[in-house]
Amino acid sequence: MKRYNPKEIEPKWQQQWEQDKLYEASEDATKPKKYILEYFPYPSGAAMHVGHVRNYTIGDALTRFARMQGYNVLHPMGWDAFGLPAENYAIKTGISPQQAIAQNTARFKKQLTQMGFGYDWSREFASSDPEYYRWTQWFFLLLYKRGLAYRKESLQWWCPVDKTVLANEQVENGVCWRCGSIVEKKALPQWFFKITDYADRLAADLDDLNWTDSIKSMQRNWIGCSKGAEVHFAVEGSGQVITVFTTRPDTLYGATFIVMAPEAPLTTQITTDDQRGAVADYIKQTQAKSDIERQETNREKTGVFTGAYAINPINGERIPIWTADYVLAGYGTGAIMAVPAHDERDWAFAKKFDLPIRRVVQNDEPDDQCAHGEGTMINSGEYDGLETSEAREKIVADLARKGIGSERINYKIRDWLISRQRYWGAPIPMIHCEKCGSVPVPEDQLPVVLPDMQSFEPSGDGRSPLARVEEFVNTACPQCAGPAMRETDTMDGFACSSWYFLRFADPHNADKPFDAEKVKHWLPVDDYIGGAEHAVMHLLYARMWTKVMQDEGLINFNEPFKTLRNQGMILAPDGQKMSKSKGNTIEPDGLIEQGYGADAIRIMELFIGPWNQSAAWSVEGMGGSFRFLQRTWALTQEVIESAGGSDEHIIVKDDELKRVIHRAVHRVSKDLEEMGFNTAIAALMEALNQLYKLKLTIPMGVHGDTWYWAMETFLQLLAPFAPHMTEELWEQLHHEDSIHLSSWPTYDEKYLVSDTLTIVVQVNGKVRAQVQVPADASKDQIIKAAGADPKAAEYLAGKEIRKTIFVPGKLVSFVVT
RNA sequence: GGGCGAGUGGCGGAAUUGGUAUACGCGGCGGACUUAAAAUCCGCUGGCUGAAUAAGCCUUGAGGGUUCGAGUCCCUCCUCGCCCACCA
Numbered sequence: 001m002k003r004y005n006p007k008e009i010e011p012k013w014q015q016q017w018e019q020d021k022l023y024e025a026s027e028d029a030t031k032p033k034k035y036i037l038e039y040f041p042y043p044s045g046a047a048m049h050v051g052h053v054r055n056y057t058i059g060d061a062l063t064r065f066a067r068m069q070g071y072n073v074l075h076p077m078g079w080d081a082f083g084l085p086a087e088n089y090a091i092k093t094g095i096s097p098q099q100a101i102a103q104n105t106a107r108f109k110k111q112l113t114q115m116g117f118g119y120d121w122s123r124e125f126a127s128s129d130p131e132y133y134r135w136t137q138w139f140f141l142l143l144y145k146r147g148l149a150y151r152k153e154s155l156q157w158w159c160p161v162d163k164t165v166l167a168n169e170q171v172e173n174g175v176c177w178r179c180g181s182i183v184e185k186k187a188l189p190q191w192f193f194k195i196t197d198y199a200d201r202l203a204a205d206l207d208d209l210n211w212t213d214s215i216k217s218m219q220r221n222w223i224g225c226s227k228g229a230e231v232h233f234a235v236e237g238s239g240q241v242i243t244v245f246t247t248r249p250d251t252l253y254g255a256t257f258i259v260m261a262p263e264a265p266l267t268t269q270i271t272t273d274d275q276r277g278a279v280a281d282y283i284k285q286t287q288a289k290s291d292i293e294r295q296e297t298n299r300e301k302t303g304v305f306t307g308a309y310a311i312n313p314i315n316g317e318r319i320p321i322w323t324a325d326y327v328l329a330g331y332g333t334g335a336i337m338a339v340p341a342h343d344e345r346d347w348a349f350a351k352k353f354d355l356p357i358r359r360v361v362q363n364d365e366p367d368d369q370c371a372h373g374e375g376t377m378i379n380s381g382e383y384d385g386l387e388t389s390e391a392r393e394k395i396v397a398d399l400a401r402k403g404i405g406s407e408r409i410n411y412k413i414r415d416w417l418i419s420r421q422r423y424w425g426a427p428i429p430m431i432h433c434e435k436c437g438s439v440p441v442p443e444d445q446l447p448v449v450l451p452d453m454q455s456f457e458p459s460g461d462g463r464s465p466l467a468r469v470e471e472f473v474n475t476a477c478p479q480c481a482g483p484a485m486r487e488t489d490t491m492d493g494f495a496c497s498s499w500y501f502l503r504f505a506d507p508h509n510a511d512k513p514f515d516a517e518k519v520k521h522w523l524p525v526d527d528y529i530g531g532a533e534h535a536v537m538h539l540l541y542a543r544m545w546t547k548v549m550q551d552e553g554l555i556n557f558n559e560p561f562k563t564l565r566n567q568g569m570i571l572a573p574d575g576q577k578m579s580k581s582k583g584n585t586i587e588p589d590g591l592i593e594q595g596y597g598a599d600a601i602r603i604m605e606l607f608i609g610p611w612n613q614s615a616a617w618s619v620e621g622m623g624g625s626f627r628f629l630q631r632t633w634a635l636t637q638e639v640i641e642s643a644g645g646s647d648e649h650i651i652v653k654d655d656e657l658k659r660v661i662h663r664a665v666h667r668v669s670k671d672l673e674e675m676g677f678n679t680a681i682a683a684l685m686e687a688l689n690q691l692y693k694l695k696l697t698i699p700m701g702v703h704g705d706t707w708y709w710a711m712e713t714f715l716q717l718l719a720p721f722a723p724h725m726t727e728e729l730w731e732q733l734h735h736e737d738s739i740h741l742s743s744w745p746t747y748d749e750k751y752l753v754s755d756t757l758t759i760v761v762q763v764n765g766k767v768r769a770q771v772q773v774p775a776d777a778s779k780d781q782i783i784k785a786a787g788a789d790p791k792a793a794e795y796l797a798g799k800e801i802r803k804t805i806f807v808p809g810k811l812v813s814f815v816v817t
Numbered sequence: 818g819g820g821c822g823a824g825u826g827g828c829g830g831a832a833u834u835g836g837u838a839u840a841c842g843c844g845g846c847g848g849a850c851u852u853a854a855a856a857u858c859c860g861c862u863g864g865c866u867g868a869a870u871a872a873g874c875c876u877u878g879a880g881g882g883u884u885c886g887a888g889u890c891c892c893u894c895c896u897c898g899c900c901c902a903c904c905a
Binding site for chain 2: 221228246247248301326339344345412607609615616624679763766770804813816
């Protein structure tokens with residue numbers, strides 16, 4: 001008997017599949033398509049561990065299942081190669097990023113291949129290939145042409161360690177998302193993408209996506225749509241006007257002061273001479289505070305009076321103007337009307353500085369704290385007696401009519417800052433000319449090739465290392481042909497990953513980013529699989545680019561990823577996050593070397609728990625996965641060796657064997673439709689245990705054909721999880737074509753039920769007995785049998801049956817006195 | 818503070834959505850094979866009372882409720898995880 005030896009069969013089939021181009025996809029109109037994609041990885045210095053591998057295992061199992069179901073499947077793989085991980089790795093090891101990428105992608109590819117993942121490698125590319133980033137630059141120019149890319153000097157987040165600016169999405173609690181250092185603000189001219197133009201669509205279109213509620217709500221939260229109004233307050237004794245944003249225009253009569261953000265330019269302008277010193281000091285203090293300090297919750301309110309007064313446009317009231325750091329310069333208009341009676345922050349501020357509080361909404365909330373609820377208007381002139389919701393509409397309409405306000409929707413999201421002062425990225429294809437200003441590089445001059453540099457460490461002065469390469473910088477203006485300088489910043493890596501899923505449909509097109517027909521065939525992505533960490537970065541950016549392309553008429557859909565699957569994290573056996581620095585990572589290479597094999601690892605990845613929940617890796621669990629495969633192997637060998645049996649001497653029926661398999665087909669199919677990988681594998685283990693029992697009562701020598709069919713079918717059900725072993729045994733069962741191209745098995749309803757049913761008998765809700773009844777027994781027969789059971793009868797004796805509940809196929813419940 | 822989610826054996830987790838709670842796996846215990854070990858195979862394994870593979874009681878974070886029947890539905894509370902956090 002041949003022993004199960006994954007070390008022997010796994011490499012064999014990996015080579016065979018590659019040779020047969022088994023996983024290469026082409027447009028085939030005769031079959032429904034399915035595009036399954038896992039986030040393309042950063043080929044960083046650290047090898048992939050079993051946590052990363054889970055992501056690809058899920059995608060691969062889905063792919064194989066879909067293919068066997070008759071879908072034409074696209075399952076590509078590539079490399080998110082630009083960006084800091086590769087560059088930092090290169091700096092650390094002293095090799096060039098180009099070399100680092102080549103080296104790391106080779107290792108990642110080997111790791112993916114040895115796991116048996118079926119990718120269409122003919123579509124492979126890296127985002128750092130000039131053939132690819134040429135088109136990333138082309139999209140930059142498209143955004144520029146559509147007014148969605150602009151350059152502006154402003155204060156931006158600056159990471160002092162990575163020595164580059166960061167997008168808002170990349171600053172988490174005041175620290176750099178990548179290296180964890182505290183970020184600073186720096187004034188630099190920077191390129192932005194106008195994602196704010198898409199805020200409304202990005203929020204609205206979430207409704208139709210099959211994504212988890214948590215990711216959707218993260219995005220909604222990040223986009224932060226608030227409906228309200230702008231109101232203009234004249235500053236007394238000056239021509240200045242302060243515009244405030246409020247979501248509660250109904251409380252306008254309750255506005256007893258104005259608060260302006262310290263950084264708002266108008267704040268200094270309206271400050272009176274006698275308050276100038278105090279305000280200047282306060283602004284200085286504010287700027288000295290780190291962002292973490294400013295975000296501290298429940299912080300004592302601080303602020304200073306500016307000396308100026310504003311006029312409330314609705315009632316002519318004269319109210320003081322203060323400045324305080326709880327009002328943010330970057331949101332809304334940088335100024336608010338404070339309504340302390342109905343806003344907690346304003347309440348706290350008014351209490352601290354002894355400012356007037358006037359209640360304008362009557363409801364059952366107490367007077368001695370702020371009341372944010374709805375209610376009836378009071379102290380509000382002509383609006384008294386209205387419900388707040390009515391008052392809101394009426395006041396906004398009146399303000400608009402008088403030209404002192406208007407309806408307004410505000411978004412929290414800011415424009416996406418894409419300039420990076422780092423070497424390893426796609427150069428921004430713009431040229432700065434003294435005469436013509438910023439001029440786009442003509443399309444026929446793309447790509448703007450990233451020059452080779454020996455020493456590409458960031459300079460830290462806010463300028464990109466590319467600024468040191470004179471041959472790169474000095475160029476001619478495309479418009480006037482005069483001397484000009486290239487833009488030296490590179491693009492955020494997230495720009496490169498905002499369209500890669502489209503490129504996979506047509507990865508080697510040299511004339512355009514992709515062929516419209518090919519994209520139309522494959523996109524949108526049907527299943528997108530990855531961790532939740534990209535919620536407000538990649539997943540938001542890619543959605544925006546998709547909408548831009550739709551507006552440009554390049555594609556015919558508005559969302560790139562119909563279904564998003566966020567896999568749970570694999571933790572180290574100690575329950576901690578796996579990381580190289582903690583030294584607790586487990587890599588598949590070692591497990592394969594130990595002899596478990598890729599198939600057992602794949603089973604383990606999926607069986608460890610629900611795919612979307614995190615789980616701690618279990619060293620012992622690997623043994624269980626291996627044993628299951630080993631038992632499958634051994635049973636198949638027995639079937640092969642007993643081949644040639646005939647049905648001549650039928651003594652025992654083989655119905656039970658058929659039932660086991662048909663039930664397994666039913667359960668595994670159903671579980672896989674719902675991504676129930678762990679229960680699908682459990683069902684297979686259960687079926688295998690039953691087969692081991694059945695071989696004692698249904699001899700293989702007698703029912704050889706049925707056994708042969710049973711193992712064949714079993715292997716097909718197992719194929720999405722354990723592709724190598726099933727392929728090997730499929731061949732040993734004399735099949736010439738790959739098991740992965742075979743059709744998913746079907747089941748016959750009649751084998752899902754047995755001849756007899758077990759009916760539970762309850763008395764007053766407690767289980768007292770089980771009775772066996774023929775599957776075709778009538779309701780009356782079953783109730784009679786239930787009542788006649790000795791155990792049940794004991795509990796029924798001398799009692800009056802008040803009610804009998806009958807659940808077909810399940811139970812009889814007697815309610816007695 | 819707000820949002821989303823989760824609490825089931827020694828452990829990872831099942832439970833057809835209101836119908837035998839603890840499937841499957843790990844771990845543990847016992848046995849077979851072996852000079853022995855590994856590997857493999859076969860049993861048993863939620864808790865308590867019991868000699869018992871007799872019988873009974875208890876058990877899904879805690880407490881209440883609805884129901885013949887609740888892990889599942891409703892109310893109150895506790896704990897943990899993730900995300901957002903002075904956004905007017």
